[in-house]
Amino acid sequence: MDTTLKLKINNLPQLFAALQSRGYTTVGPTLRDEAIVYDRIDSADELPIGWTDEQAPATYRLKKRDDNAYFGFNATPQSWKRYLYPPQRKLFSIKKNGKSLELLEEKDSNVKYAFIGVRSCELNAIMVQDKVFNSNEYKDDSYNSIRKNLFIAAVNCTQAGETCFCVSMKTGPKARSSFDLALTEVLTENEHYFVVEIGSENGASIMAQVDAAAVNENEIEEADKIIRQTESTMKRSMETADLPELLSENLEHPHWDEVAKRCLTCGNCTMVCPTCFCSTVEDVTDLAGQNAERFRRWDSCFTMDFSKVAGGSFRISPKSRYRQWLTHKLSSWVEQFGTSGCVGCGRCITWCPVGIDITAEVQAIRGVETQSEGSFGQQKGV
Amino acid sequence: MQLQDLTESLHKHPFLSNMDDELLKTLTSCASNVVLPEGARLFGEGEDAKTFYLIRSGRVALEIQAGERGQIRIQTVGPGEVLGWSWLISPYRWHFDAYAVEQVHAFAIDATCLRTKCETDHHFGYEMLRRFSEVLERRLEATRLQLLDVYGSAATGGENY
Amino acid sequence: MIETTLENKTEIKSSMVPALATIRRAIWETDDTFTLLIDPPADGNAFAFKPGQFNMVYAFGVGESAISISSDPAKPNMLAHTIHRVGTVTSTLSKLKRGDMIGLRGPFGAGWPVEEAVGKDVCITAGGIGLAPLRPVIYSLVRQREKFGRIIILYGARSPLDLLYRVELEQWSKLPNTEVIVTVDRGDSSWKGHIGVVTNLFSYIKMDSRSTLVMVCGPEVMMKYTVEELQRRGLSQEQIYISMERNMKCGIGLCGHCQFGPKFICKDGPVFRLPEVHHLLDKKEI
The missing domain is CATH 3.40.50.80 (Nucleotide-binding domain of ferredoxin-NADP reductase (FNR) module)
Structure with a gap:
């Protein structure tokens, strides 16, 4: 079978049907609450056909397109993270019986998700979280139980969002690996189709159930051209050379104070980030105090409680909390997991209520560093 | 104890380590060897600071009369350490009471004698001040740490603890 | 060889789910600090640990706290945790009596260098x-x-x-x-x-x-x-x-709370050789 196929737009529903016939719950982008969100969708009709989003620092709004593109938009408010690593998960229930306790472990999910429309940056984010949850002696079993059954239909980006910077992070706009299928939407005056690249046996076997034709050189070139155009029109970028060292050597840089004046420590960036993985636990009991449950839920390093020990919090100032987030994401993450924690999706820029731009903050630290290298260089390691 | 022996044993005290022989001799002329029984009172708050001590063995407790809180024991000084610096700073009066917690062997240094030497021999005076500043700095640092009350029950553990 | 055998290590069901253990005795060490002597989780195995390791100790319905093990590693049949009463979890634990049950996850973390100390x-x-x-x-x-x-x-x-x-x-x-x-x-x-x-x-x-x-x-x-x-x-x-001590929610390097620069105190520590962390000790609010 060919590794690249042409799927006409009218046959896209067959892909949904094929996946569902194999027991997959199909999840993809759809319109909800004046945004394009990832949700369970049962058919291609539920895709945000003809819609796009306008994004900028602290700005997100929907806009009608002048065509009928199915995937003509950029990063959704929330990433796929919430499916693989749900915001809240029960760990166990426990019952009191006189003096003794009885514990009931929550079973791992056996849900089979098919993600339709995973962007390259998000695919990279999933690979980052794969490392996070598997780099230890102790793995995250619940993550892995969902991840191992996952079907990924990636979609290559046909336009660059205003807050996107995947090109500089080398994470997009084209999906390179770790997908089952990768679709590029081509919409010309005469034709509307997907160039489908098959990335796994499972992907091939699904496509065998779908009416797809051979693809010709011109059609492949057309798809590539669109992706190249996305690449060349992406305005935002982050300079990653020596970034981990730059940040770890500049923990006392005056710019952290500058960011702290703007940062509200709301934690939005951590919630929308597709790689942020911090969690806390929560205990609840019934009124009689006989039954209790324990939950794990997402947490944010921007809260004061996050670093709290018996004697107090280690990170009290907003400055230290922003610094923790940024240096973890771009610097210590590399030492911990062998990869950056940032994939350039730009969500933290769009969803920061005051429009703090991670690329600009990095540039500011880099900028002062290079401008007054003499005096600042001497402060290193103080 | 012969003066020569005294100089030698003084030399072994950490406070005087690596001190120039000449200077050490100057100091020796103001020093004597003392043994204080357990419970002995070395000096008292408000008294003239006539003598200070280089402790060789045993332990001395410093106490302060804290009004209605009674007598508070704030510090102990042990082997290798210096007891007292009020002799160095006008009006040369002790701020604490000092008691031997156990039998104490020490060098007692005549403060008036030493002050005179310091005045007449500035080289010697500088050396003394230099060594004392170091002791003072360490004491101050320790006092700050003590002030932090690091083991105190700043019990703000809250829900998570 | 130093006797800290880990062969009989208690099987942990799932890293986030505690095993249940029974209090044998509670001893007050000071006004606000007590030691719980604990029969290890009742699955027949000894609870082997290395000096310096900790457990996540769960108090029914209230929460969990990272607490170092303070008993003798050569006597894995009776665990001890010495606990400072400072918050709700430790207060709850302080009220437990013989026969009461708690949850334990662990032992976690890197311990003290007992092997390296031989001959020194x-x-x-x-x-x-x-x-x-x-x-x-x-x-x-x-x-x-x-x-x-x-x-x-x-x-x-x-x-x-x-x-x-x-x-x-x-x-x-x-x-x-x-x-x-x-x-x-x-x-x-x-x-x-x-x-x-x-x-x-x-x-x-x-x-x-x-x-x-x-x-x-x-x-x-x-x-x-x-x-x-x-x-x-x-x-x-x-x-x-x-x-070192930091806030811990999981004890196994997954919750992110205990980070100190690139280190996870829970799994890279809590015991560190000084050069690993020294450069960050003087920095504020790391």
Whole structure:
């Protein structure tokens, strides 16, 4: 079978049907609450056909397109993270019986998700979280139980969002690996189709159930051209050379104070980030105090409680909390997991209520560093 | 104890380590060897600071009369350490009471004698001040740490603890 | 070989789900600190651990706290946790009686370098509750006394009434070539021991700066001052180990809370050789 196929737009529903016939719950982008969100969708009709989003620092709004593109938009408010690593998960229930306790472990999910429309940056984010949850002696079993059954239909980006910077992070706009299928939407005056690249046996076997034709050189070139155009029109970028060292050597840089004046420590960036993985636990009991449950839920390093020990919090100032987030994401993450924690999706820029731009903050630290290298260089390691 | 022996044993005290022989001799002329029984009172708050001590063995407790809180024991000084610096700073009066917690062997240094030497021999005076500043700095640092009350029950553990 | 066998390690069902264990006895050490003696999880296996490791201790319906193990690693049939009552979890734990049950996850983390200490002098420096995570090391050293050089135990507490393990400190001080020096921040006339900070105690011992391995545990400020003092006395950073504390929710490197720069205190520590973390100790709010 060919590794690249042409799927006409009218046959896209067959892909949904094929996946569902194999027991997959199909999840993809759809319109909800004046945004394009990832949700369970049962058919291609539920895709945000003809819609796009306008994004900028602290700005997100929907806009009608002048065509009928199915995937003509950029990063959704929330990433796929919430499916693989749900915001809240029960760990166990426990019952009191006189003096003794009885514990009931929550079973791992056996849900089979098919993600339709995973962007390259998000695919990279999933690979980052794969490392996070598997780099230890102790793995995250619940993550892995969902991840191992996952079907990924990636979609290559046909336009660059205003807050996107995947090109500089080398994470997009084209999906390179770790997908089952990768679709590029081509919409010309005469034709509307997907160039489908098959990335796994499972992907091939699904496509065998779908009416797809051979693809010709011109059609492949057309798809590539669109992706190249996305690449060349992406305005935002982050300079990653020596970034981990730059940040770890500049923990006392005056710019952290500058960011702290703007940062509200709301934690939005951590919630929308597709790689942020911090969690806390929560205990609840019934009124009689006989039954209790324990939950794990997402947490944010921007809260004061996050670093709290018996004697107090280690990170009290907003400055230290922003610094923790940024240096973890771009610097210590590399030492911990062998990869950056940032994939350039730009969500933290769009969803920061005051429009703090991670690329600009990095540039500011880099900028002062290079401008007054003499005096600042001497402060290193103080 | 012969003066020569005294100089030698003084030399072994950490406070005087690596001190120039000449200077050490100057100091020796103001020093004597003392043994204080357990419970002995070395000096008292408000008294003239006539003598200070280089402790060789045993332990001395410093106490302060804290009004209605009674007598508070704030510090102990042990082997290798210096007891007292009020002799160095006008009006040369002790701020604490000092008691031997156990039998104490020490060098007692005549403060008036030493002050005179310091005045007449500035080289010697500088050396003394230099060594004392170091002791003072360490004491101050320790006092700050003590002030932090690091083991105190700043019990703000809250829900998570 | 040092006897800290891990072959009979208790199987952990799932890393986030505790095993249930029963309190055998609760002992009040001071006004606000108590030791729980615990029968290990009832699955027949011994609960093997390394000195310096910790458990996540779960109090029914209230929560979980990371608490170091303070018992003898050679006696894995009875666990001990010495706990400072400072919040809701520890208050709940403080009310437990014989026969009550708790949840345990662990043992987690990197322990003290007992193997590395063989043939060397060992200086244990503890402040406050910091003596608890060091007690298993002391047990291990004492059990095989001949394998180690001089043993020095320096311990600082707030007041005489706050001293932990007084009977054992007394016993250890009587062992050959072993010194125990205790100091308190505040004393009264009835206290005949040292008064002053724990760093002062280094003046009273003549430590061989080349052949001594130092293990330090206490509040972070106390450890910072201790480390400074040790370096002033000619010890290299490689000879110094410290045990750190941070907020922990999982204990297994997944929740992100305990990060200290690139380190996860829970799995890379809590015990660190000083050079691993020293460059960050002086930085604020890391």
